[in-house]
Every structure is written in structure tokens, then in C-alpha cells.
Amino acid sequence: MELTGKQIVVTGGAGLIGSQLVEQLATDNDVIAVDDLSNGVRESVPEGATFVEGDLSNEAVVADIITDEIDIVFHLAAADKYVDTDNPRQQFEANSSMTHTILERMDEVGVSNIAFTSSCTVYGEAGEPTPESYGPLEPISVYGATKLGEEALLSVYGNTHDFTVWTFRFANIVGPRFGAGVVPDFVEKLDDDPESLTILGNGKQTKSYMHVTECVDAMCYVVEHADEPVNTFNLATQTTTDVDTIADIVSDEMGLDPEYSYTGGERGWEGDVSTVLLPIDKLLELGWKNELSSDESVRRVARELLAEL
Numbered sequence: 001m002e003l004t005g006k007q008i009v010v011t012g013g014a015g016l017i018g019s020q021l022v023e024q025l026a027t028d029n030d031v032i033a034v035d036d037l038s039n040g041v042r043e044s045v046p047e048g049a050t051f052v053e054g055d056l057s058n059e060a061v062v063a064d065i066i067t068d069e070i071d072i073v074f075h076l077a078a079a080d081k082y083v084d085t086d087n088p089r090q091q092f093e094a095n096s097s098m099t100h101t102i103l104e105r106m107d108e109v110g111v112s113n114i115a116f117t118s119s120c121t122v123y124g125e126a127g128e129p130t131p132e133s134y135g136p137l138e139p140i141s142v143y144g145a146t147k148l149g150e151e152a153l154l155s156v157y158g159n160t161h162d163f164t165v166w167t168f169r170f171a172n173i174v175g176p177r178f179g180a181g182v183v184p185d186f187v188e189k190l191d192d193d194p195e196s197l198t199i200l201g202n203g204k205q206t207k208s209y210m211h212v213t214e215c216v217d218a219m220c221y222v223v224e225h226a227d228e229p230v231n232t233f234n235l236a237t238q239t240t241t242d243v244d245t246i247a248d249i250v251s252d253e254m255g256l257d258p259e260y261s262y263t264g265g266e267r268g269w270e271g272d273v274s275t276v277l278l279p280i281d282k283l284l285e286l287g288w289k290n291e292l293s294s295d296e297s298v299r300r301v302a303r304e305l306l307a308e309l
């Protein structure tokens with residue numbers, strides 16, 4: 001589907017990834033960014049888009065925003081994964097119900113294109129590379145279980161309601177925004193105490209960190225070039241970075257040499273998958289290619305965050 005001259009809704013449009021996506025799409029399309037600002041920042045929504053503050057768990061808000069004039073919905077709104085351990089039931093119910101409401105409304109008014117931000121957490125603790133065809137999918141966090149459930153709902157609409165669905169299984173996406181995530185966490189901790197740094201787990205957790213600008217570029221590319229009823233793509237860098245290396249990169253960018261201490265154990269938190277190997281052959285075969293490695297993305301975002309301090 002060509003992303004030019006379209007009427008587009010971006011849910012979670014004031015969030016880290018949503019605001020970048022809105023910026024990219026708004027150059028050639030009419031974009032409505034919707035966000036309840038539970039984790040988003042109003043100021044991050046670019047001028048060229050229409051912003052609607054609204055809670056998408058409310059059916060009336062969804063009905064107002066998704067009309068028959070919309071060509072495609074990019075559905076990014078989700079309760080933060082870090083609330084998982086605090087209230088997993090609420091997170092599961094809120095996110096799955098919101099996605100179901102959006103799909104039902106789209107079906108009702110004849111909007112049949114949806115791009116959805118899933119996560120590599122659907123693969124659980126695979127312990128081996130996980131291409132999109134990997135199974136069985138056995139998540140180890142409620143966040144991952146919720147994403148898998150939402151993917152299943154989307155599959156129903158793709159396979160039986162004539163929808164075209166693009167599902168993105170993200171690695172870690174990093175960008176210039178303070179909040180949750182290992183890079184901003186280290187920048188903030190070292191800003192508070194330049195002498196020492198507490199690292200969650202054993203520092204060996206190894207994952208892909210993809211810069212948000214590359215992430216939204218890849219998302220748009222896939223929507224423009226893949227046209228099966230259900231298009232599922234891993235989105236990641238071609239290399240990985242371990243947590244100790246992130247600490248080294250952030251320390252280096254801050255000109256510091258702190259003493260590291262570890263909370264211990266293989267995981268950063270309960271439900272954390274310590275090693276994520278996310279092949280992106282399918283994305284490369286479609287013709288999109290990364291410019292940044294995982295280490296380079298971490299370094300770039302560390303610099304961007306430091307510039308905001």
C-alpha cells in the first residue's frame with residue numbers, strides 16, 4: 001500500500017515510536033495522532049499532524065476517530081510493558097480489549113488496513129534465533145502474552161474479514177526520550193552518581209537495539225511492499241549488544257569510568273528474556289536494509305539523551 005495522499009490514524013502517536021512515525025507519515029499524508037498521554041508527550045507530536053487526546057479503551061473515542069474516510073490505522077497504543085509486574089491482568093485486559101475494539105470499529109466502517117506493533121517477547125525464551133516462522137510461541141511475560149493474543153485477533157481479521165495486516169515484532173527500540181529502557185536508565189543513574197552504576201541482572205543480557213528512526217522507516221517500507229493478508233516481520237538490527245557494553249558506551253559518551261555493581265541473576269527483571277536473537281532475513285529480502293548496528297544505535301541515542309540533559 002503506497003503511503004502517499006492517505007488518511008492515516010496513528011494510535012499512541014505521542015509516544016516514542018508513534019511520534020517519529022507521525023513525523024515521517026505527515027510529510028505526504030493526512031495524519032491523526034491519538035494518545036491519552038498516559039505515557040506520551042503532547043509536544044512530541046509534529047505540527048503537520050492533527051492531535052486528538054483520547055483514551056482508546058473508550059469505544060466512543062474509537063468510533064469518533066475511525067471513520068470510513070481512514071485508509072490505514074497504525075496501532076501503537078499500549079500500556080507500558082514495565083507495568084507488567086505491577087498489574088498484569090489490567091495490562092492484558094486493557095490492551096487486548098482496545099485492539100479488539102479498534103478491529104471491530106474498522107470492520108464496521110470498512111477500513112481494512114492495520115499495522116500493529118508487536119514484540120519479540122512473543123517468542124519467549126527460545127534460546128535460538130527466532131525467524132517469523134519460529135514456534136511454538138511461548139511468551140514468559142504477560143506483556144508478551146498480550147501481544148501474542150493481539151496478533152491472533154489480527155490474524156482472524158486478515159484471514160476472514162479481508163483485512164491486510166502488518167505485524168511488527170520489534171526488538172528493543174531506542175530513541176531520544178527519557179523514561180523506561182536501559183540506555184536512559186544508565187544516563188540518568190550516571191548523571192546522579194558518576195562514580196558507580198548498578199546494572200540489573202549480570203550484565204550479559206544480549207539483545208538488538210534499533211534506533212527509532214530506522215524502526216519507523218522499516219515499518220513504512222514493509223507496509224508499502226508487503227501485501228499478504230497477514231504480513232509478520234521481525235524488526236531489529238543485524239547485530240546485538242550486551243548490557244555491559246551499553247554501560248561502557250554510555251560511560252564513554254559521558255567521559256566517566258564508573259564502578260559497576262550487579263543485582264545478579266540472568267534477567268534484568270521477572271519475565272525479561274535475557275538473550276534475543278531476532279533474524280531479519282525476511283525484511284532484508286523485501287529490500288530494506290539497516291544503516292546502524294546495535295552498538296551504533298545505542299551510542300547515537302546516548303548522545304541524543306545527553307544533549308537533552
Ligand SMILES: NC(=O)c1ccc[n+]([C@@H]2O[C@H](COP(=O)([O-])OP(=O)(O)OC[C@H]3O[C@@H](n4cnc5c(N)ncnc54)[C@H](O)[C@@H]3O)[C@@H](O)[C@H]2O)c1
Nearest residue numbers: 012015016017035036038039040056077078117170172173
Ligand atoms: N520501545 C520498544 O522497545 C518496543 C518494543 C516492542 C514493542 N513495542 C511496542 O511499540 C508500541 C509503541 O511503543 P513506544 O516505545 O513508543 O511506547 P510509548 O509508551 O512511548 O508509546 C505508547 C503510547 O500509547 C499511549 N497509550 C497507552 N494507552 C493508551 C490508550 N488507552 N489510549 C490512547 N493512548 C494510549 C501512551 O500514552 C503512549 O504515548 C507499543 O505497542 C509497544 O508495546 C515497543
